[in-house]
Amino acid sequence: MDGATTLGFISVLPPLIAIVLAFWTRDTILSLGIACVVGVLLAGEGLLGFPNLMKESLGNTSFSWIFLLEIFIGVLIAFFQRTGAIQSFADAIGKRQASRKRIGVTTWFMGLFVFFSDYFSPVFVGSTMRKVTDKVKISREKLAYICDSTSAPVSVIVPITGWAVFISGLLIGLGPIQTETDALAVFTKAIPFNFYAVLSVLLVGLIASGMIKDFGPMRKAEERAQREGKLIRDGSTPLISKELTNIEPYFKDKLLSIVWNFFLPVLLIITIAVGTYIGLGSAKTMEAFLAAAIFLGIVMRVQGIPVKDIMETALNGIKGIMPAIMILVFAYTINALSEQMGTATYLIETTESWLNPGLLPAITFLLAAVIAFSTGTSWGTFGIMIPIAVPIAIGFAGGDINTVVLATIAAVAGGGVFGDHCSPLSDTTILASTGAAVDHIDHVRTQIPYAILVGIIGLVLYLGLGLFGA
Template sequence: MDGASTLGFISVLPPLIAIVLAFWTRDTILSLGIACLVGVFLAGEGLLGFPNLMKEALGNESFSWIFLLEIFIGILIAFFQRTGAIQSFADLVGRRQASKKRIGITTWFMGLFVFFSDYFSPVFVGSTMRKVTDKAKMSREKLAYICDSTSAPVSVIVPITGWAVFISGLLIGLGPIQNEADALDVFTKSIPFNFYAVLSVLLVGLIASGIIKDFGPMRKAEERAHKEGKLVRDGSTPLVSKELTNIKPFFNDRLLSIAWNFFLPVLLIITIAVGTYIGLGSAKTMEAFLAAVIFLGIIMRIQGIPVKDIMDTALNGIKGIMPAVMILVFAYTINALNEQMGTANYLIQTTETWLNPGLLPAITFLLAAVIAFSTGTSWGTFGIMIPIAVPLALGFAGGEIDTVVLATIAAVAGGGVFGDHCSPLSDTTILASTGAAVDHIDHVRTQIPYSMVVGIIGLAIYLGLGLIG
C-alpha cells in the first residue's frame, strides 16, 4: 500500500476496537491483542499475517531502543529499592512533614525539572515520589496524571529538547524555512500558540496546589485514597508487578548513603542525556540509563551486597517491568497495522476538504488529536501532519510566516500531545502508569477529563484566532 492509500473506514476499526475493549475489559494487553488479530483479518492477511505483522513492527531500531530503555529502567528502579535509595529519599522528603498539597507541588516541579526526556520524566518522577505520595494518601491515579502531564507537554514547549529538534527537522524545506536555524526559530515562535501544552502544565500546578479541586473520576480516586486508604482501586492491575514493587532494602537496620545510591546515578543520567544532546544533537537516554545501572551495580557490590543478590534484583526489575513491555509490544504492532491499512490517510482525506484559513489551526488540532489517539504516537502524528498542514498554511499566508502558520505548527504539536494523553496506546502514558505503579486504564480514565477540558479550551482559542484573522 503506497503512502496515499487507505482501506477506508475499515482502517479505523482496529484502533477503535482496541480502545473500546480496553475501557470495557480494563485489560489493555488482551484488548490490543484482539484488535491486532481482527485488523490482520480485515486487511486480508489471514492468520499468518499476525506473526508477520509483529516481526515487522518489532524488528526495528525504534522498538529495540524503547525495549532496552524499559529494561534498564526496571533494573534501575529495582536497584534503587534494594539499596534503600527510594526509602531514603522518601524519608528525606517526609522529615519536613509536608502536606499533601506541598507534596503535589513538589512532584509537579520535579516533572518540570526533568524536561529533556518524556520517557525518563514520568518513570523517574513516579518511582521516586511514589512512597512519599503514598504516605500522604495521594491516589496513584493522581500521581500518574502529574507525571504524564509534566512530561510530553513540557518537552514540546522547550526549544532545546528532542521534540523541538524533531519538529524543526520536519519544517526544513517548507516555504521560506530553508535550514535548521530557520526551522528552530519558527518552532520557537510557535510555542506561545501551543495552548494545549501550556495550559496542561498550568492545570497540573493548579490542581496540585488545590486552587482547582479534583473532578470527575479523579475526585473519586482521591476520596478512596483519603477515606479508605486505598491507593489503587480494588481489583486493579498496577502496571508494575509485585516482583518490582515488593523489593525490600538489603540492609534492614540501616539505609546506605542516598548520595551514592540515588543522587549520583540520577546525576549521571541527566549529565549523559543533556551532554549528548548538546554535543551530538541527540539525547542518549537509553545509554544514560545503562550507564546508571552499571554504576549502581558496582556501588552495590562495593557496599557489600553479593553478586548473586545484585543479579537476582536485576532479574526482578526485568520481570516487574514486563507488563509495560507487553503493552508496548502490542501498541507498536497496532501502530504498524494502522500504517499498513492507511488509518491516518483516511482521516486526512475525510477532513482536508473542509480546510480554510480561519479553520485551519482548529481543524489541524482536532485531526492531529484523532490521529494521535488512534495510533498512540504523537511523533508519528507530527510526521504525518506537518508536511500536509504547514504547506496549506503557507499557501494561505502567501508564503510568509504569519500567525496562521505559527498557530498551525503549534496546533499539530498540541493536538498530537492531546490525543496521546487520551490514548491507552500511548508509550508515554504507559510509562506514566509504570512510574506510578497504577492500573493503566485507571490512569487513562482519570486523566481524560482533565485533558478534555484543556483540549476544548485550546480548540476554542484556535477558533477565536480564526475568527479574528
Template sequence: MDGATTVGFVSILPPLIAIVLAFWTRDTILSLAIACVVGVLMAGEGLLGFPNLMKEALGNASFSWIFLLEIFIGILIAFFQRTGAIQSFTDIISNKNYSRKRIGMSTWFMGLFVFFSDYFSPVFVGSTMRKVTDKVKISREKLAYICDSTSAPVSVIVPITGWAVFISGLLIGMGPIQNEAAALDVFTKSIPFNFYAVFSVLLVGLVTSGIIKDFGPMKKAEKRAITEGKLIRDNSDPLISKELTNIAPYFEDKLLSITWNFFMPVLLIIVIAVGTYIGLGSAKTMEAFLAAAIFLGIVMRVQGIPVKDIMDTAMNGIKGIMPAVMILVFAYTINELSEQMGTANYLVQVTESWLNPGLLPAITFLLAALISFSTGTSWGTFGIMIPIAVPLAFSFAGGDVNTVVLATIAAVAGGGVFGDHCSPLSDTTILASTGAAVDHIDHCRTQIPYAVVVGVIGLCIYLALGLLV
C-alpha cells in the same frame, strides 16, 4: 498494504476496537491483541498475517530502543529499592512534614525540571515520589496524571529538546524556512500558540495546589485514597509487578548512602542525557539508564552486596517491568497495522476539503488529536500532519510566517501531544502508569477528562483566532 494509501473507514476500526475494549474490559494487553488479530483479518492477511505483522512492528531499531530502555529502567528501580535509596529519599521528605498539597506541588515541579526526556520524566518522577505521595494519601491515579502531564506537554514547549529538533527538521524547506536555524526560530515563535501543551502543564499546578478541585473519575480516586486509604482501586492491575514493588533493602538494620545510591545515578543520567543532547543533538536516554544501572551495580558490590543478590535484583527488575513491555509490544503492532491500512491518511482525506484560513488551526488541532489518540504516537502524527497542514498554511499566508502559520504548527504539536498524553496506546502514557505503579486503564480514565477540557479550551481559542485572520 501500503501506508501511502488507505482502505477507507475500515482502517480506523482496529485502533477503535483496541481503545473501546481496553476501557470496557480493563485488560489492555488482551484488548490490543484482539484488535490486532481482527485488523489483520480485515486486511485480508489471514491468521498467518499476525506473526508477520509483529515481526515488522518489532523488528526495528525504534522498538529495540524502547524495549532496552524499559529493561534498564526496571533494573535501576530494583537497585534503588534494594539499596534502600528510595526509602532514604522518602524519609528525608517525610521528616520535613510537608503537607499533601506541598508534596503534590513538589511532584509537579520535579516533572517540570526533568524536561529533557518524555521517557525519563514520568518513570523517574513516579518511582521517586511514589512512596512520598503514598504516605500523604495521594492516589496513584493522581500521581500518574502529574507525571504524564509534565512529560510530553513540557517537552514540546521547550525549544532545546528532541521534540523541538524533530518538529523543526520537518519544517525545513517549507515557505521561507531554508535551514535548521530558521526552522528552530519559527518553532520557538509558535510555542505561545501551543495552547493545549501550555494549559495542560498549568492545569496540573492549579489542581495540585487546590485552586481547581478534582473532577470526574479523579475526584472519586482521590476520595477513595483520602477516606479509605486505598491508593489504587480494588481489583486493579498496576502496570508494574510485585517483583518490582516488594523489593526490601538488603541491609535491614541500615540504609546505605543516599548520595551514592540515589543522587549519583540520577546525576549520571542527567549529565549523559543533557550532555549528549548538547554535543550530539540527540539525548542518549537509553544509554544514560544503562550507565546508571551499571554504576549502581558496581556501587552495590563495593558496599558489600553479593554479586548473586545484585543479579537476582536485576532479574526482578526485568520481571517487574514486563507488564509495560507487553503493552508496548501490542501497541507497536497495532500502530504498524494502522500505518499499513492508512488510518491517518483516511482521517486526512475526509477532512482536508473543509480547510480554509480561518478554520485551518482548529481543524489541524482536531485532526492531529484524533490521529495521535487512535495511533498513540505524537511523532508519527507530526510526520503526517506537518507536511500537509504547514504548506497549506503558507499558501494561505502568501509565503509569509504569520499567525496562521504559527498557530497551525502549534496546533499540530498540541494535537499530537493530546493523544500521546492520554491514549492507552501511547508509550509515554504507559511509562506514566509504570512509574506510578497504577492500573493503566485507571490512569487513562482519570486523566482523559482533564485532557478533554484543556483540548476544548485550545480548540475554542484556535476558532477565535480564525475569526481574526
C-alpha cells in the same frame, strides 16, 4: 499494503476496537491483541498475518530502543529499592512533615525540571515520588496524571529538547523555512500558540496545589485514597508487577548512602542525557539508564551486597517491568497495522475539503488529536501532519510566516500531545502508569476529563485565532 493507500473506514476499526475493549475489559494487553488479530483479518492477510505483522513492527531499532530503555529502567528501579535509596529519599522528604498539597506541587516541579526527555521524566518522577505520595495518601492515579502531564507537554514547549529538533527538522524546506536556524526560530515563535501543552502544565500545578479541585473519576480516586487509604482501586492491575514493587532493602538495620545510591546515579543520567543532546544533538536516554544501572550495580557490590543478590535484583526488575513491555509490544504492532491500512490517510482525506484559513488551526488541532489518539504516537502524528498542514497554512499566508502559520504548527504539536494523553496506546502514557505503579486504564480514565477540558479550551482559542488572525 502500501501505507499511502487506505482501506477507508475499515482502517479506523482496529485502533477503535482496541480502545473500546480496553475501557470495557480494563485489560489493555488482551484488548490490543484482539484488535491486532481483527485488523489483519480485515486487511485480508489471514491468521498468519498476525505473527508476520509483529515481526515487521518489532524488528526495528525504534522498538529495540524503547524495549532496552524499559529493561534498564526496571533494573535501576529495582536497584534503587534494594539499596533503600527510594526509602531514604522518601524519609528525607517525610521528615519535613509536608502536606498533600506541598508533596503534589513538589512532584509537579520535579516533572518540570526533568524536561529533556519525555521517556525519563514520568518513570523517574513516578518511581522516586511514589513512596512519598503514598504516605500522604495521594492516589496513584493522581501521581500518574502529574507525571504524564509534565512530560510531553513540557518537552514540546522547550526549544532545546529532542521534540524541538524533530519538529524543526520537519519544517525545513516548507515555504520560506530553508535552514535549521529558520526552522528552530519558527518553532520557538510558535510555542506561545501551543495552547494545549501550556495549559496542561498550568492545570497540573493548579490541581496539585488544590487551587482547582479534582473532578470526574479523579475525584473518586482521591476520595478513595484519603478515606479508605486505598492508593489503587480494588481489583486493579498495576503496570509494575509485585516482583518490582515488593523489593525490600538488603540492609534492614541501616540505610545506605543516599548520595551514592540515588543522587549520583540520577546525576549520571541527567549528565549523559543532557551532555549527549548538547554535543550530539540527540539525548542518549537509553544509554544514560544503562550507565546508571551499571554504576549502581558496582556501588552495591562495594557496599557489601553479594553479586548473586545484585543479579537476582536485576532480574526482578526486568520481570517487574514486563507488563509495560507487553503493552508496548502490542501498541507498536497496532501502530504498524494502522500505518499499513492507511488510517491517517483516511482521516486526512475526510477533512481536506473543510480546510480554510479561518478553520485551519482548529481543524489541524482536532485531526492531529484524532490521529495521535488512534495510533498512540505524537511523533508519528507530527511526521504526517506537518508536511500537509503547514504548506497549506503558508499558502493561505501568501508565502509568509504569519499568526495562522505559527498557530497551525502549534496546533499540530499540541493536538499530537492531546491525543496522546487520551490514548491507552501511547508510550508516554504507558510509562506514566509504569512510574506510578497504577492500573493503566485507571490512569487513562482519570486523566481524560482533564485532557478534554484543556483540549476544548485550546480548540476555542484556535477557532478565535484562526477567524480573527486569518
